[in-house]
Amino acid sequence: DTEVTQTPKHLVMGMTNKKSLKCEQHMGHRAMYWYKQKAKKPPELMFVYSYEKLSINESVPSRFSPECPNSSLLNLHLHALQPEDSALYLCASSPGPPGFAANTGELFFGEGSRLTVL
Amino acid sequence: AQSVSQHNHHVILSEAASLELGCNYSYGGTVNLFWYVQYPGQHLQLLLKYFSGDPLVKGIKGFEAEFIKSKFSFNLRKPSVQWSDTAEYFCAVNPPPITGGGNKLTFGTGTQLKVEL
Numbered sequence: 001d002t003e004v005t006q007t008p009k010h011l012v013m014g015m016t017n018k019k020s021l022k023c024e025q026h027m028g029h030r031a032m033y034w035y036k037q038k039a040k041k042p043p044e045l046m047f048v049y050s051y052e053k054l055s056i057n058e059s060v061p062s063r064f065s066p067e068c069p070n071s072s073l074l075n076l077h078l079h080a081l082q083p084e085d086s087a088l089y090l091c092a093s094s095p096g097p098p099g100f101a102a103n104t105g106e107l108f109f110g111e112g113s114r115l116t117v118l
Numbered sequence: 119a120q121s122v123s124q125h126n127h128h129v130i131l132s133e134a135a136s137l138e139l140g141c142n143y144s145y146g147g148t149v150n151l152f153w154y155v156q157y158p159g160q161h162l163q164l165l166l167k168y169f170s171g172d173p174l175v176k177g178i179k180g181f182e183a184e185f186i187k188s189k190f191s192f193n194l195r196k197p198s199v200q201w202s203d204t205a206e207y208f209c210a211v212n213p214p215p216i217t218g219g220g221n222k223l224t225f226g227t228g229t230q231l232k233v234e235l
Contacts, residue, residue: 040206040228040230041227041228042208042225042226042227042228043162043208043225045222045223048222056222090161090162105150105152105210105211105212105222105223106150106152106164106167106212107223108164109154109161109162109163110161111160111161112161
């Protein structure tokens with residue numbers, strides 16, 4: 001079992017809805033990530049939080065809004081999404097963030113939230 | 119351009135066959151290397167990793183990988199596959215900051231392995 005917990009596992013929403021994806025880790029990691037994964041494709045980095053501050057935004061549209069309330073929690077707020085945003089959204093954590101000398105790049109992934117936008 | 123390449127996109131094997139999946143990267147300098155596996159409908163799991171030391175690393179479920187620095191390769195191997203190894207396999211590299219990677223994990227395009235009974 002993964003130590004990164006994501007809820008909900010499945011979400012169906014309309015283009016005018018507002019919803020949120022949640023992620024939690026209790027490994028004391030100081031970096032948390034959102035990835036997007038389309039079918040049969042590799043995960044694509046969306047956001048990185050380092051010490052609860054947004055450190056990387058990979059030019060993600062503003063209809064995706066991340067939030068890191070504390071070191072254990074990471075949210076992704078969704079609003080006015082498009083059908084092409086349907087994907088598996090993966091949360092991950094690592095002991096150290098990108099650019100941190102001790103960072104090895106190893107990520108611990110959650111099971112993902114499968115999002116369908118109608 | 120800096121990249122991670124997995125040349126085998128789809129591999130079909132019979133049970134007990136040997137497996138080798140290729141992974142090449144184009145970053146210079148020291149890199150950390152990973153293989154992740156994603157079973158159908160499941161999350162990404164770390165199969166094995168290489169940071170330094172012995173270039174032949176062993177992972178879970180009988181998998182191993184060999185880092186060959188001169189070839190910029192980190193190929194995944196298993197002597198005898200099982201039906202339960204059917205999954206998507208991703209090679210990933212943590213490039214050094216000097217190349218602009220910013221220590222961001224970069225994934226290859228993945229290899230879909232199907233093992234037939």
